[in-house]
Amino acid sequence: MMGAGAVTMEAQAEPAPVYGPRLEGFAYPWPVREFSFASQRQTLRMAYMDVLPERTNGQVAVLLHGKNFCAATWAETIRVLTGRGYRVIAPDQIGFCKSDTPENYQFSFEQLALNTRALLDSLGVEKAVMIGHSTGGMLAARYALMFPDRLTQLVMVDPLGLEDWRAKGAPWRSVDQWFAAERHKTAETIRAYEKKVYYAGGWKPAYEPWVQMLAGQYRGSGGEALAWNSARLYDMIYTQPVLYEFPALRVPTVLMIGDKDITAIGADGASPEVRARLGHYPVLAKATAAAIPGAKLIEFPTLGHAPQIQDPEAFHSALLEVLR
Numbered sequence: 001m002m003g004a005g006a007v008t009m010e011a012q013a014e015p016a017p018v019y020g021p022r023l024e025g026f027a028y029p030w031p032v033r034e035f036s037f038a039s040q041r042q043t044l045r046m047a048y049m050d051v052l053p054e055r056t057n058g059q060v061a062v063l064l065h066g067k068n069f070c071a072a073t074w075a076e077t078i079r080v081l082t083g084r085g086y087r088v089i090a091p092d093q094i095g096f097c098k099s100d101t102p103e104n105y106q107f108s109f110e111q112l113a114l115n116t117r118a119l120l121d122s123l124g125v126e127k128a129v130m131i132g133h134s135t136g137g138m139l140a141a142r143y144a145l146m147f148p149d150r151l152t153q154l155v156m157v158d159p160l161g162l163e164d165w166r167a168k169g170a171p172w173r174s175v176d177q178w179f180a181a182e183r184h185k186t187a188e189t190i191r192a193y194e195k196k197v198y199y200a201g202g203w204k205p206a207y208e209p210w211v212q213m214l215a216g217q218y219r220g221s222g223g224e225a226l227a228w229n230s231a232r233l234y235d236m237i238y239t240q241p242v243l244y245e246f247p248a249l250r251v252p253t254v255l256m257i258g259d260k261d262i263t264a265i266g267a268d269g270a271s272p273e274v275r276a277r278l279g280h281y282p283v284l285a286k287a288t289a290a291a292i293p294g295a296k297l298i299e300f301p302t303l304g305h306a307p308q309i310q311d312p313e314a315f316h317s318a319l320l321e322v323l324r
Helices: 004-013 071-083 109-122 135-146 175-182 187-197 205-219 223-239 243-248 281-291 312-323
Strands: 033-038 043-051 060-064 087-091 128-133 151-157 253-258 296-300
Touching: 033 109, 043 071, 043 109, 060 071, 060 109, 060 135, 071 087, 071 205, 071 312, 087 109, 109 135, 128 135, 135 151, 135 223, 135 243, 151 312, 175 223, 187 205, 205 223, 243 281, 253 281, 253 312, 281 296, 296 312
Parallel strands: 060 087, 060 128, 128 151, 151 253, 253 296
Antiparallel strands: 033 043, 043 087
16 A cells, blocks of 8 residues: 655656646536626626436535535536435535636635525526535525524534634734735645645545646646635635524524544644644534534544545445435
Protein backbone atom coordinates (compact mmCIF):
# COMPACT_ATOMS: atom_id res chain seq x y z
CA MET A 1 0.00 0.00 0.00
CA MET A 2 1.40 3.38 -0.97
CA GLY A 3 2.11 5.96 1.71
CA ALA A 4 1.31 9.66 1.50
CA GLY A 5 4.75 10.48 0.13
CA ALA A 6 4.36 8.02 -2.74
CA VAL A 7 1.01 9.53 -3.67
CA THR A 8 2.48 13.02 -3.73
CA MET A 9 5.43 11.98 -5.91
CA GLU A 10 3.13 10.16 -8.30
CA ALA A 11 0.88 13.18 -8.58
CA GLN A 12 3.87 15.44 -9.27
CA ALA A 13 5.24 13.07 -11.94
CA GLU A 14 2.07 13.30 -14.00
CA PRO A 15 1.29 16.40 -16.11
CA ALA A 16 -0.39 18.96 -13.88
CA PRO A 17 -3.97 19.42 -15.09
CA VAL A 18 -5.18 22.89 -16.02
CA TYR A 19 -8.89 23.63 -15.86
CA GLY A 20 -10.94 26.52 -17.21
CA PRO A 21 -12.62 29.39 -15.35
CA ARG A 22 -15.74 27.27 -14.90
CA LEU A 23 -13.78 24.09 -14.26
CA GLU A 24 -13.87 23.17 -17.94
CA GLY A 25 -11.92 19.97 -18.50
CA PHE A 26 -12.80 18.42 -15.15
CA ALA A 27 -15.41 15.73 -15.72
CA TYR A 28 -18.42 15.37 -13.43
CA PRO A 29 -19.94 11.90 -12.95
CA TRP A 30 -23.34 12.91 -14.41
CA PRO A 31 -24.45 15.49 -16.97
CA VAL A 32 -24.13 19.10 -15.81
CA ARG A 33 -27.05 21.41 -16.45
CA GLU A 34 -27.32 25.18 -16.13
CA PHE A 35 -29.86 27.39 -14.41
CA SER A 36 -29.76 31.02 -15.56
CA PHE A 37 -31.25 33.65 -13.30
CA ALA A 38 -31.04 37.36 -12.53
CA SER A 39 -29.27 38.40 -9.35
CA GLN A 40 -27.68 41.69 -8.31
CA ARG A 41 -28.16 43.34 -11.72
CA GLN A 42 -26.60 40.53 -13.73
CA THR A 43 -27.53 37.23 -15.31
CA LEU A 44 -25.76 34.33 -13.68
CA ARG A 45 -25.42 30.63 -14.49
CA MET A 46 -25.63 28.03 -11.76
CA ALA A 47 -24.36 24.57 -12.67
CA TYR A 48 -26.01 21.52 -11.16
CA MET A 49 -26.54 17.79 -11.49
CA ASP A 50 -30.07 16.39 -11.35
CA VAL A 51 -29.79 12.62 -11.00
CA LEU A 52 -32.88 10.42 -11.17
CA PRO A 53 -33.16 6.98 -9.57
CA GLU A 54 -34.26 3.89 -11.45
CA ARG A 55 -37.08 3.47 -8.95
CA THR A 56 -38.23 6.54 -7.11
CA ASN A 57 -39.26 6.71 -3.47
CA GLY A 58 -40.90 10.06 -4.16
CA GLN A 59 -38.31 12.05 -2.22
CA VAL A 60 -35.69 14.60 -3.27
CA ALA A 61 -32.29 15.11 -1.65
CA VAL A 62 -30.39 18.35 -2.20
CA LEU A 63 -26.63 18.21 -1.59
CA LEU A 64 -24.78 21.43 -0.75
CA HIS A 65 -20.98 21.35 -1.13
CA GLY A 66 -18.34 22.97 1.05
CA LYS A 67 -15.99 25.81 0.18
CA ASN A 68 -13.09 23.72 -1.14
CA PHE A 69 -15.45 21.15 -2.60
CA CYS A 70 -17.76 20.95 -5.62
CA ALA A 71 -20.93 19.07 -6.51
CA ALA A 72 -18.73 16.33 -8.00
CA THR A 73 -17.25 15.53 -4.57
CA TRP A 74 -20.70 14.18 -3.62
CA ALA A 75 -20.38 11.44 -6.27
CA GLU A 76 -20.51 8.45 -3.92
CA THR A 77 -23.34 9.98 -1.87
CA ILE A 78 -25.33 10.54 -5.06
CA ARG A 79 -24.87 6.88 -6.04
CA VAL A 80 -25.99 5.70 -2.62
CA LEU A 81 -29.04 7.96 -2.46
CA THR A 82 -30.25 7.30 -6.00
CA GLY A 83 -29.81 3.60 -5.26
CA ARG A 84 -32.33 4.07 -2.46
CA GLY A 85 -34.82 5.87 -4.69
CA TYR A 86 -33.98 9.53 -4.07
CA ARG A 87 -33.87 12.09 -6.83
CA VAL A 88 -30.65 13.98 -6.07
CA ILE A 89 -29.92 17.59 -6.97
CA ALA A 90 -26.36 18.77 -6.41
CA PRO A 91 -25.63 22.40 -7.37
CA ASP A 92 -22.39 24.32 -7.60
CA GLN A 93 -23.08 27.58 -5.80
CA ILE A 94 -22.37 30.90 -7.53
CA GLY A 95 -18.68 31.62 -7.07
CA PHE A 96 -17.70 27.95 -7.16
CA CYS A 97 -16.59 25.26 -9.60
CA LYS A 98 -18.69 25.09 -12.78
CA SER A 99 -20.93 28.01 -11.86
CA ASP A 100 -20.19 31.65 -12.65
CA THR A 101 -17.54 33.45 -10.61
CA PRO A 102 -18.75 37.06 -10.84
CA GLU A 103 -16.25 39.83 -10.15
CA ASN A 104 -18.91 41.94 -8.46
CA TYR A 105 -21.23 40.04 -6.14
CA GLN A 106 -22.25 40.53 -2.54
CA PHE A 107 -21.91 37.09 -1.02
CA SER A 108 -24.15 36.18 1.88
CA PHE A 109 -25.65 32.94 3.10
CA GLU A 110 -29.08 34.50 2.60
CA GLN A 111 -28.27 35.23 -1.05
CA LEU A 112 -26.96 31.72 -1.68
CA ALA A 113 -30.04 30.26 0.01
CA LEU A 114 -32.27 32.39 -2.21
CA ASN A 115 -30.35 31.25 -5.28
CA THR A 116 -30.81 27.62 -4.21
CA ARG A 117 -34.53 28.09 -3.71
CA ALA A 118 -34.80 29.66 -7.17
CA LEU A 119 -33.07 26.61 -8.67
CA LEU A 120 -35.41 24.21 -6.87
CA ASP A 121 -38.43 26.29 -7.94
CA SER A 122 -37.28 26.02 -11.56
CA LEU A 123 -37.15 22.23 -11.15
CA GLY A 124 -40.57 22.01 -9.52
CA VAL A 125 -39.15 20.82 -6.19
CA GLU A 126 -41.29 22.00 -3.29
CA LYS A 127 -39.77 19.99 -0.45
CA ALA A 128 -36.51 18.13 0.00
CA VAL A 129 -34.10 16.59 2.42
CA MET A 130 -31.23 19.09 2.53
CA ILE A 131 -27.75 17.74 3.22
CA GLY A 132 -25.00 20.32 3.62
CA HIS A 133 -21.29 19.76 4.22
CA SER A 134 -18.81 22.27 5.66
CA THR A 135 -19.72 25.73 4.32
CA GLY A 136 -22.69 23.97 2.73
CA GLY A 137 -23.78 23.03 6.25
CA MET A 138 -23.91 26.71 7.20
CA LEU A 139 -25.87 27.37 4.03
CA ALA A 140 -28.27 24.50 4.74
CA ALA A 141 -28.92 25.88 8.22
CA ARG A 142 -29.60 29.35 6.79
CA TYR A 143 -31.93 27.83 4.18
CA ALA A 144 -33.82 25.99 6.93
CA LEU A 145 -34.19 29.20 8.92
CA MET A 146 -35.45 31.13 5.90
CA PHE A 147 -37.63 28.45 4.29
CA PRO A 148 -38.55 25.86 6.95
CA ASP A 149 -41.62 24.73 5.03
CA ARG A 150 -39.40 23.67 2.10
CA LEU A 151 -37.53 20.99 4.08
CA THR A 152 -38.50 17.54 5.24
CA GLN A 153 -35.18 17.10 7.06
CA LEU A 154 -31.90 18.96 7.60
CA VAL A 155 -28.59 17.09 7.72
CA MET A 156 -25.42 19.04 8.50
CA VAL A 157 -22.10 17.25 7.92
CA ASP A 158 -19.17 18.88 9.73
CA PRO A 159 -20.68 22.33 9.18
CA LEU A 160 -18.54 25.39 9.65
CA GLY A 161 -19.73 28.09 12.01
CA LEU A 162 -20.29 25.95 15.09
CA GLU A 163 -18.28 28.61 16.92
CA ASP A 164 -17.77 32.35 16.39
CA TRP A 165 -14.08 32.58 15.50
CA ARG A 166 -14.09 36.37 15.64
CA ALA A 167 -15.64 36.43 19.11
CA LYS A 168 -13.06 33.86 20.27
CA GLY A 169 -10.17 36.01 19.10
CA ALA A 170 -9.26 34.84 15.59
CA PRO A 171 -8.11 38.07 13.93
CA TRP A 172 -10.10 39.69 11.14
CA ARG A 173 -8.56 39.85 7.67
CA SER A 174 -9.44 42.18 4.84
CA VAL A 175 -10.67 40.71 1.59
CA ASP A 176 -7.41 41.92 0.05
CA GLN A 177 -5.46 39.88 2.59
CA TRP A 178 -7.54 36.78 1.88
CA PHE A 179 -7.04 37.34 -1.85
CA ALA A 180 -3.26 37.59 -1.52
CA ALA A 181 -3.19 34.29 0.39
CA GLU A 182 -5.45 32.54 -2.11
CA ARG A 183 -3.25 33.55 -5.06
CA HIS A 184 -0.39 31.48 -3.59
CA LYS A 185 -2.31 28.19 -3.35
CA THR A 186 -0.71 25.20 -5.04
CA ALA A 187 -1.42 21.49 -5.18
CA GLU A 188 1.19 21.00 -2.45
CA THR A 189 -0.37 23.51 -0.05
CA ILE A 190 -3.88 22.27 -0.77
CA ARG A 191 -2.84 18.65 -0.22
CA ALA A 192 -1.07 19.44 3.05
CA TYR A 193 -4.10 21.29 4.42
CA GLU A 194 -6.56 18.61 3.37
CA LYS A 195 -4.42 15.82 4.80
CA LYS A 196 -4.26 17.58 8.17
CA VAL A 197 -7.84 18.80 8.42
CA TYR A 198 -10.07 16.73 6.14
CA TYR A 199 -8.53 13.30 6.65
CA ALA A 200 -7.09 13.42 10.20
CA GLY A 201 -3.50 13.14 9.02
CA GLY A 202 -4.03 10.21 6.65
CA TRP A 203 -3.91 10.05 2.87
CA LYS A 204 -5.27 7.81 0.12
CA PRO A 205 -4.90 8.04 -3.66
CA ALA A 206 -8.69 8.52 -3.85
CA TYR A 207 -8.28 12.00 -2.32
CA GLU A 208 -5.88 13.28 -4.97
CA PRO A 209 -8.49 14.11 -7.67
CA TRP A 210 -10.06 16.66 -5.32
CA VAL A 211 -6.68 18.31 -4.76
CA GLN A 212 -6.12 18.55 -8.50
CA MET A 213 -9.68 19.78 -9.04
CA LEU A 214 -8.85 22.91 -7.05
CA ALA A 215 -5.22 23.27 -8.05
CA GLY A 216 -6.05 22.83 -11.74
CA GLN A 217 -8.53 25.68 -11.63
CA TYR A 218 -6.00 27.93 -9.88
CA ARG A 219 -3.47 27.06 -12.61
CA GLY A 220 -5.88 28.08 -15.36
CA SER A 221 -6.91 31.40 -16.86
CA GLY A 222 -9.63 31.80 -14.22
CA GLY A 223 -7.23 31.45 -11.30
CA GLU A 224 -7.34 35.11 -10.33
CA ALA A 225 -11.14 35.27 -10.50
CA LEU A 226 -11.33 32.10 -8.42
CA ALA A 227 -9.02 33.59 -5.78
CA TRP A 228 -11.08 36.80 -5.66
CA ASN A 229 -14.30 34.87 -5.17
CA SER A 230 -12.62 32.65 -2.58
CA ALA A 231 -11.45 35.70 -0.63
CA ARG A 232 -14.96 37.14 -0.46
CA LEU A 233 -16.36 33.75 0.52
CA TYR A 234 -13.91 33.48 3.41
CA ASP A 235 -15.08 36.90 4.54
CA MET A 236 -18.69 35.67 4.37
CA ILE A 237 -17.92 32.57 6.42
CA TYR A 238 -15.96 34.50 9.04
CA THR A 239 -18.42 37.38 9.46
CA GLN A 240 -21.79 35.61 9.16
CA PRO A 241 -22.00 32.95 11.89
CA VAL A 242 -25.34 31.16 12.09
CA LEU A 243 -24.77 29.42 15.43
CA TYR A 244 -26.65 32.03 17.44
CA GLU A 245 -29.83 31.10 15.57
CA PHE A 246 -29.63 27.33 16.00
CA PRO A 247 -32.35 27.36 18.70
CA ALA A 248 -34.74 28.81 16.09
CA LEU A 249 -34.47 25.80 13.77
CA ARG A 250 -37.84 24.10 13.43
CA VAL A 251 -37.11 21.20 11.10
CA PRO A 252 -35.93 17.67 12.00
CA THR A 253 -32.15 18.05 12.20
CA VAL A 254 -29.24 15.61 12.18
CA LEU A 255 -25.66 16.67 12.91
CA MET A 256 -22.91 14.37 11.58
CA ILE A 257 -19.43 15.14 12.89
CA GLY A 258 -15.96 13.74 12.39
CA ASP A 259 -14.39 14.20 15.81
CA LYS A 260 -10.90 14.65 14.34
CA ASP A 261 -12.06 17.76 12.47
CA ILE A 262 -10.05 20.85 13.51
CA THR A 263 -11.36 23.42 10.99
CA ALA A 264 -11.28 26.98 12.31
CA ILE A 265 -11.28 29.89 9.87
CA GLY A 266 -8.60 32.42 10.81
CA ALA A 267 -6.87 30.13 13.32
CA ASP A 268 -3.63 30.20 11.32
CA GLY A 269 -3.30 33.93 12.05
CA ALA A 270 -4.24 33.70 15.73
CA SER A 271 -1.96 33.61 18.74
CA PRO A 272 -1.10 30.19 20.18
CA GLU A 273 -3.41 30.89 23.13
CA VAL A 274 -6.38 31.68 20.86
CA ARG A 275 -5.59 28.84 18.48
CA ALA A 276 -5.71 26.38 21.36
CA ARG A 277 -9.34 27.35 22.02
CA LEU A 278 -10.55 26.79 18.46
CA GLY A 279 -11.78 23.79 16.50
CA HIS A 280 -12.68 21.33 19.26
CA TYR A 281 -15.39 19.55 17.30
CA PRO A 282 -16.44 16.88 19.81
CA VAL A 283 -17.27 19.70 22.25
CA LEU A 284 -18.80 21.94 19.59
CA ALA A 285 -20.91 19.09 18.23
CA LYS A 286 -22.51 18.34 21.59
CA ALA A 287 -23.18 22.03 22.26
CA THR A 288 -24.74 22.46 18.83
CA ALA A 289 -26.94 19.38 19.15
CA ALA A 290 -28.14 20.66 22.53
CA ALA A 291 -28.96 24.07 21.03
CA ILE A 292 -31.09 22.71 18.16
CA PRO A 293 -34.52 21.50 19.29
CA GLY A 294 -34.76 17.72 18.93
CA ALA A 295 -31.46 17.39 17.04
CA LYS A 296 -29.77 14.02 16.63
CA LEU A 297 -25.96 13.84 16.81
CA ILE A 298 -23.85 11.21 15.04
CA GLU A 299 -20.10 11.24 15.71
CA PHE A 300 -17.32 9.48 13.81
CA PRO A 301 -14.50 9.26 16.38
CA THR A 302 -11.64 8.60 13.94
CA LEU A 303 -12.68 10.80 11.00
CA GLY A 304 -11.92 14.40 10.05
CA HIS A 305 -13.73 17.17 8.21
CA ALA A 306 -14.91 15.09 5.23
CA PRO A 307 -16.29 11.78 6.56
CA GLN A 308 -18.28 11.13 3.39
CA ILE A 309 -14.98 10.95 1.48
CA GLN A 310 -12.68 9.52 4.15
CA ASP A 311 -14.93 6.58 5.08
CA PRO A 312 -17.86 6.42 2.64
CA GLU A 313 -19.15 3.10 3.95
CA ALA A 314 -19.46 4.26 7.58
CA PHE A 315 -20.83 7.63 6.58
CA HIS A 316 -23.49 6.37 4.19
CA SER A 317 -24.58 3.63 6.54
CA ALA A 318 -25.24 6.28 9.20
CA LEU A 319 -26.86 8.64 6.70
CA LEU A 320 -29.30 6.05 5.39
CA GLU A 321 -30.23 5.14 8.95
CA VAL A 322 -31.19 8.71 9.85
CA LEU A 323 -33.01 9.26 6.57
CA ARG A 324 -35.02 6.11 7.16
